Amino acid sequence: MRELIENSLAVALEQVGQAPVANGADFSVEPPRDARHGEVSSNVALVRAKAAGMNPRDLAERVAAALAAHADVVDASVAGPGFINLRLRGEVWRARLRDILAAGTSYGDSDLGKGNKVNVEYVSANPTGPMHVGHGRGAVVGDALASLFAKVGYAVTREYYVNDAGVQVDVLARSLHHRYREAAGQEAGELPEDHYPGEYLVEAGAALLERDGARWLDRAEEDWLPPVRDFAVDAMMDLIRDDLAALGISHDVFSSERALAASGAVDDTLSDLESRGLLHVGILERPKGRTDEDWEPRPQTLFRSTAFGDDTDRAIRKSDGSWTYFATDMAYHRDKFRRGFPILIDVWGADHKGYVKRMQAAVAALSGGKADFDVLICNLVNLSEAGRPVKMSKRAGTFVTLREVVDRVGMDVVRFIMLTRGNEASLDFDLARAVEQSKDNPVFYVQYAHARACSALRNAAETFPGEDFSDPALAEAPLDRLDEEEELSLIRMLAGWPRTVEAAAEAAEPHRIAFALSDIAAAFHALWNRGNVDDDRRFVVAGDLALSRSRLALVRATALVIASGLEVMGVNPVEEMR
RNA sequence: GCGCCCGUAGCUCAGCCGGAUAGAGCAGCGGACUUCUAAUCCGCAGGUCGCAGGUUCGAAUCCUGCCGGGCGCGCCA
Numbered sequence: 085m086r087e088l089i090e091n092s093l094a095v096a097l098e099q100v101g102q103a104p105v106a107n108g109a110d111f112s113v114e115p116p117r118d119a120r121h122g123e124v125s126s127n128v129a130l131v132r133a134k135a136a137g138m139n140p141r142d143l144a145e146r147v148a149a150a151l152a153a154h155a156d157v158v159d160a161s162v163a164g165p166g167f168i169n170l171r172l173r174g175e176v177w178r179a180r181l182r183d184i185l186a187a188g189t190s191y192g193d194s195d196l197g198k199g200n201k202v203n204v205e206y207v208s209a210n211p212t213g214p215m216h217v218g219h220g221r222g223a224v225v226g227d228a229l230a231s232l233f234a235k236v237g238y239a240v241t242r243e244y245y246v247n248d249a250g251v252q253v254d255v256l257a258r259s260l261h262h263r264y265r266e267a268a269g270q271e272a273g274e275l276p277e278d279h280y281p282g283e284y285l286v287e288a289g290a291a292l293l294e295r296d297g298a299r300w301l302d303r304a305e306e307d308w309l310p311p312v313r314d315f316a317v318d319a320m321m322d323l324i325r326d327d328l329a330a331l332g333i334s335h336d337v338f339s340s341e342r343a344l345a346a347s348g349a350v351d352d353t354l355s356d357l358e359s360r361g362l363l364h365v366g367i368l369e370r371p372k373g374r375t376d377e378d379w380e381p382r383p384q385t386l387f388r389s390t391a392f393g394d395d396t397d398r399a400i401r402k403s404d405g406s407w408t409y410f411a412t413d414m415a416y417h418r419d420k421f422r423r424g425f426p427i428l429i430d431v432w433g434a435d436h437k438g439y440v441k442r443m444q445a446a447v448a449a450l451s452g453g454k455a456d457f458d459v460l461i462c463n464l465v466n467l468s469e470a471g472r473p474v475k476m477s478k479r480a481g482t483f484v485t486l487r488e489v490v491d492r493v494g495m496d497v498v499r500f501i502m503l504t505r506g507n508e509a510s511l512d513f514d515l516a517r518a519v520e521q522s523k524d525n526p527v528f529y530v531q532y533a534h535a536r537a538c539s540a541l542r543n544a545a546e547t548f549p550g551e552d553f554s555d556p557a558l559a560e561a562p563l564d565r566l567d568e569e570e571e572l573s574l575i576r577m578l579a580g581w582p583r584t585v586e587a588a589a590e591a592a593e594p595h596r597i598a599f600a601l602s603d604i605a606a607a608f609h610a611l612w613n614r615g616n617v618d619d620d621r622r623f624v625v626a627g628d629l630a631l632s633r634s635r636l637a638l639v640r641a642t643a644l645v646i647a648s649g650l651e652v653m654g655v656n657p658v659e660e661m662r
Numbered sequence: 663g664c665g666c667c668c669g670u671a672g673c674u675c676a677g678c679c680g681g682a683u684a685g686a687g688c689a690g691c692g693g694a695c696u697u698c699u700a701a702u703c704c705g706c707a708g709g710u711c712g713c714a715g716g717u718u719c720g721a722a723u724c725c726u727g728c729c730g731g732g733c734g735c736g737c738c739a
Contacts (some may be wrong), residue, residue, distance in 0.1 A: 116682075127681060130719085140719080162680045165719065210739065239708085252739060368736045372663035384736075395665060395735090402737035409739050437666055463667075464733080503674035507677075508667055510732075512674075525701090532701060537700045591679090599676065602686085606703095613703040615692085622699065660698065 095150040115576060122161070123177075124578060129166040140166030147466065158231050158361030177572055178563040181581040184641040186557040189648040192585040197238030204224050204230040205330065206431035207335070208245040213282050213322035215327040217431055220486040221511065223464045224502035224654070226431035227333045228594035229460070236589040241425070244335040245416060247344040248317045248408060256280060256320070257313035261300065263289025268301055283591035288319040310325045320647055331498065331653055341412055344419060350407055351452065353415040354400065361387045362449060366397060381625045387414070392445030399514070410442065414569065417457070418450040428457045428609050429592065431507075437461050443539045451475040453607045460592060463510040465502075470516040493518045496655045503598040503653055526602055530646060534604035536612055538659040540623045553633075558640055561633035571638060574607045581645050585652075594652065608642050 111132065116125035129144035136143055144166040151160040151170060159171040184191045208227020211217045228241070234240045247253070259279040265272040274438040275281060292300075292315050300308035321338070328334065344350070359364050367381045386397040387410075400411040420428055428447065432439070440459045447457040467474040467484060474484060490498050497518050504526055505511045517525060544553050566575065581600070588596040615622035623635040647657040 111679085121682070125682090127706080130681075163738095167682065191682070212739095247739060250739060371735050379736075382736075386736095398691095399737060404737080406737090408737060413739090434667085434733055436734085440666075441739095455689085461667075462734095465738085490671090509675080520701095528701065529687095532698095536699070543699080598685095602676095609702055610704085611698055614694065615699050616703075624699085 085317070098383065105165055105540065115580065116167075116169065119410045119473075120157075121163060122169070122171055124170045124172065125662045126168045126170075127163075127166075128469050128580055129168060132501065133166065144168050144655045147507045155583065161518050174567060174572060175370060177575045179567055181563060181566075181575060181637050182403060182559045182561060184578060184581075186642055187644075188555065189651055191236060191644060192582045192648050194236045194582060194586060196236040196586055196589065197233060199237060199239055200427050201241070201428060202230075202233050202238045202427040202429065203241045203243055203263055203423075203425035204233065204429045204431070205245055205420070207231075207276045207324075207333075208247070209324060210247050211317045211319065211324065212252055212280055214284060214323050215486040217465045217467055217484060217489055217513065218389050218462070220489070220498060221432045221465050221502045221507075222433055223328060223331060223333050223370045223486075225460060225462055225507050225594060227331075227504055228499075228653050229429065229431070229592060231654065232589050232594050232597070235652055236586055241337060241419070242335045243339060243388075246321065246338055246340050247409075248316070248340050249345055249412065253313055253317060254309065256316045257309050257346070258305075260285050260288055260292065260310050260316040260319075264292045265289075265301060267293045268298060268302065283307070284317075284323060288316065316443050327485075327487050327490075330487060331495050339416065339419075339602035341416065344416055345407075345412055349419055350412055350415040353418050355410065356418075357387060357414075357449065360449075362391065364388065364397075368396060368399070387442075387446065387449075389442045389449075392448045394441045395444040398442045407644070409438075410446075413443065414446040414450060417447050421447070421451045423631065426456060428632045430457055430458075431460045431462060434461055434510075458592060460507050461507075464506045466512045468512060470514065474515070479629060489513075489515065496531075497525075499654050500530070500598060503595045506593060506595050526598065527655070528661075529609075530598075530601045530605045530650070531655075532652070532661055533608045534643055534646045534657045535659060535661045537608070537639045537646075539610075540639050541636060541643075544624045544632060547626050548632070553636060553640075555640065555644075558633065558637040561637050562630060563634050563637055565631045565634035566638055570607075570611050571635075574611060574642065575602075575638065577604055577607055578641055581648070597649045597652050600644055604642065604649075605643060 111126060111128040111130075113124060113126045113128075116122060128142045129147055133140040133143050141162060144162040148160040148162050148168050151157050151168065156173050156176050157170055158173055159169075161169050163169055187193070195649055199608070204226055206229075207219060207223045207247055207655050208217075209215055215223070230240045230242050236644075255278060259281075262272050262275055262279065263285045266286070291613050292312065295315070296311075300312060325334075354363065364386055365383050366385070366386045367383050369381075370379045382403070383402040384399045384403075387400050390396060398410055399408050400414075402408055417428065430443070440461070442461065444457060447455050467489075493515060501512070516525075519525075520528075542554055544551070566572065584596065584600045586595060588600075610625075619625075623639050625635075643657075650657045
């Protein structure tokens with residue numbers, strides 16, 4: 085299509101004695117927003133007019149004339165300031181149905197990524213307890229993004245970074261040890277204020293007693309801390325993996341912060357930066373507008389992240405000499421790059437927004453500017469129940485875990501709803517509405533369209549016993565009976581699916597898939613309802629096998645595109661609603 | 663104070679690498695069912711795209727400055 089217009093432009097320019105000007109994808113070739121303007125629209129004349137030394141309308145007229153000569157073009161006209169609007173032969177569109185039936189749910193796959201390796205790191209929740217709903221959003225967005233990249237031809241690795249070092253896992257170990265002592269019948273006293281209070285640690289404490297008996301009961305902390313910590317981290321990661329499995333998510337790689345540090349990677353990273361003069365000792369100023377009373381100027385080892393676009397240099401050592409989280413995180417990203425991923429994507433929660441610039445600076449420094457590093461920030465999820473906000477407070481005990489939500493509304497609903505907003509917008513998740521079966525609920529709306537399509541095919545098999553309605557058979561069906569505007573309009577939407585997928589991948593916005601599916605579902609429901617008004621417009625018309633086959637090819641293609649999109653989202657297409 | 667994000671219909675939001683008369687759902691009003699071809703559909707009504715400038719043939723979209731909301735801001739992770 086684009087090629088056709090490029091060629092016609094060349095012809096038009098030749099007619100006026102001009103050499104072809106710019107060459108490239110600087111102009112658009114798309115269905116116009118308003119369908120009355122035609123089936124395909126291009127702004128090529130507006131974009132190229134200046135270079136051609138002509139006014140847009142004149143150039144457009146000449147290009148349109150060249151286009152009109154093409155066999156597939158029914159009509160080419162010029163509108164407005166110089167848009168070219170085209171109508172194509174119905175057969176050009178109908179042929180796409182055959183493509184879809186042949187490709188199945190792999191319709192929309194492409195080689196855009198050319199097999200390049202991409203690492204998508206997502207979830208990476210601290211191993212200190214079960215996942216909450218906010219983690220779930222990152223999990224779904226990351227997983228869908230990974231699937232989207234895979235669909236357009238990247239070699240994707242799904243990775244989880246396990247923060248199994250640092251003070252929070254020591255606190256976890258002490259919390260567990262407390263529960264372990266309780267399980268052993270010792271008088272452990274009140275759980276200290278800053279410890280993790282969760283019930284899950286009571287179970288883990290009992291499990292530790294079961295495995296190791298009394299051996300850590302009356303020892304010094306320095307003896308029991310490491311083994312208890314390892315046990316605790318393993319137990320928490322099992323918990324988290326279960327939560328993820330309930331969402332249908334599994335990672336290819338789990339990277340341990342502790343193992344990374346032990347390998348010497350942090351030392352290597354810092355000496356690398358040191359040798360390039362990117363470390364220095366300095367004193368950071370107190371951020372303005374802050375009134376920390378205990379703030380005092382202090383010399384620290386800093387990374388010159390300001391040399392790479394950050395607002396201030398960043399500390400890499402704590403005053404006790406150990407590394408900051410940022411230091412190990414730099415080493416981790418360097419490690420990912422050195423493992424052969426030229427493209428790195430992290431999916432983080434909103435609370436890490438202030439961390440993006442420094443990490444981008446770090447990756448730029450450590451990869452010599454060669455890594456393509458992007459961070460998706462997932463904003464907050466506001467849980468509500470029939471319009472009433474559900475307050476999330478660990479202390480008040482009204483904390484809702486991801487698992488509770490998944491168990492209540494189901495994995496497909498959670499996944500779909502998490503993708504009904506751009507990741508940077510905050511998201512309202514209403515537990516009651518999520519299971520409502522109406523068009524308020526986008527999950528059911530799309531699922532219902534797919535189920536209806538399957539229903540029509542089942543109906544066909546009953547109406548025409550012995551007839552073959554398989555995909556290859558439908559692809560052979562004569563499609564020329566699909567000549568109504570509503571049908572052709574749906575076909576055009578389906579034909580645009582590969583472009584929709586590519587655009588979503590290029591923008592790293594998996595939520596676009598959800599919106600596109602809602603649009604397709606709407607067009608399909610509208611088409612379906614015509615059959616309620618007029619029996620002759622049903623998909624299955626008992627007296628007309630040929631017509632039924634034509635329409636069922638469209639029905640099946642619609643189901644395949646919906647299934648293709650749901651696959652990216654990780655949602656199961658249903659064949660009946662029941 | 664600084665950084666990032668958000669501000670579009672009464673409500674919840676799409677659209678944002680500039681494009682034609684700014685879209686959808688909910689809520690409201692009016693219509694279409696012997697329920698797996700009504701969990702749906704059709705129609706009506708609803709807008710200073712936060713405000714003010716700028717760039718452009720053309721701005722919801724890009725730039726600048728304000729206003730309002732959110733998140734974050736030296737050793738936590």
